[in-house]
Amino acid sequence: MEYIVEVSDLWWRYSPETDWVLRGVNLRIREGESVALLGPTGAGKTTLLLTLQAILPHAFPNGTMKGEVIVDGANVKTTTSSKLAGRVGLVFEDAESQFIFPTVDDDLRFTLQNLGIPPEEAERRLSVILKQFGLEGLTGRTAGELSGGQKQRVAIAGLLAAQPKILLLDEPTAELDPLGKSEVMTFVKKMKDETGTTLLIVEQDIEDIVTLVDRMLLMVEGKIIMEGTPREFLMHGEELHRLGVCVPEIADIFKPYVEKGIIDMMPLTVDEGIELLKRRV
């Protein structure tokens, strides 16, 4: 399987006077893979996503970039974000500010219109996406009439209609209440299962994404210092907690059972843990 994202020894700073935000990042993502990027605030996660979308280095002419970033065959140094649109989609933490037009319909159409998708095809794609993800009821509404979760779902749907190969989600649930969080994560799971789009999601809370991703990366002070499956990550609960990553309690509960060989693997959910224990009994 080919790598759709290849980052080699990436260094970035916003100006010559500031410190390096990214310090030698290496990252490879296969097509169709789902990866979570974890880390404390200020680790450089959002900066890395902005680089993958080719917003950096172009938005900061005073910034310094070293290393190479290839996304879907395009070098971000020589392409622009608007040229990558349609192939790569980025959803920001602030759901509201990414609405270019105040109404859901106009905003959903905007990406397709910019990509030159003919109107009939754009309408067809939108109606499929709206139906597939249960968003039909939101058409005709303005951003102010939507909840935080609905806004994020609309933002993701608008990008999905462009059929991107990679979807980058920057803490999409950070500003949401538990209900909004659950809405968005269910939506992302459905999207991943039904479209097979490559996914890179930035989060600070492992619990929300533990069953969603294939691989996890831990970023601290501009470097990726840990990589592994969600089960492997849950075995390092204390260390992650110390670094500002929220780890579910299930990790603390089941770690001794795994270490003592009572169960063979770290469960990802409470149900799975109970099932493993039942099997053992």
Added chain:
Amino acid sequence: MGYTWYTAKKTYLHRASPLTKIAIVSMMWFLAFIFQSPLWNALELFTVIGVIITARVPFTRFLTYIKIIVPVMLIFLLLFAVLIRGGEILLDIGVIKVTTGGISAGIIGSSRLGTLFFSTIGILLATTREIDIVKGLAKLKLPATAAFLFMMSMRFVTLSMADLQTIREARRSRALPERENTIQFIRNLISIVIPLFIVTIRRIQTASNALEVKGFPPQKHNVYWLRGRLTIGEISWVAGCVAFTAIMLGLRLGLGWFT
């Protein structure tokens, strides 16, 4: 507080082409500065308000802004009346002298301000969807980026007002006084202006990134949705507004009318 100026209704202003409304509003702006007479400027302001009322554009939608603009108009009226002197003295209290010239200048200044505000908001923004404004501006061959800049600027006014409301509520919940004396009021303003500034900068940054992520600016061959053909009606309205403005300008400069 709305996230858009637009209110869906079926009025003649809503049905009118965006380009026609842009032409009318532009004409109103020019006329507001061509006129230099309390009678003509006030007449223009009342015409604009009359158009909005007959079209049944809901004033309540932008009541928050009216609450700001009307006091500012009154301040204009008072300041001009006190500071500008000329003609007959109507009131003389020590250093304060109110003259007919000052009152005229006050009416002209506040009417101009009112005309600019009510024509832009009431005739154009409250009756036209943002995307249609962009299309209308694009029909005038304005570059897509410039048309979007206008639309986004208008949107940021409403978003900033919503943010301002949130900040004021946050201040109240922290028992901060809204205002006491003038010094206290100015000092309190800092705790409104700084968060508002930070929130707005953040919004601009995200919106600018979101625009690029959504493929803006479109490649030249992709702008089909911004390309629109001018209709005969639109051409007539634009030509009519330009001609009318030119005639009024000619009458003002050549014959000294409207002063």
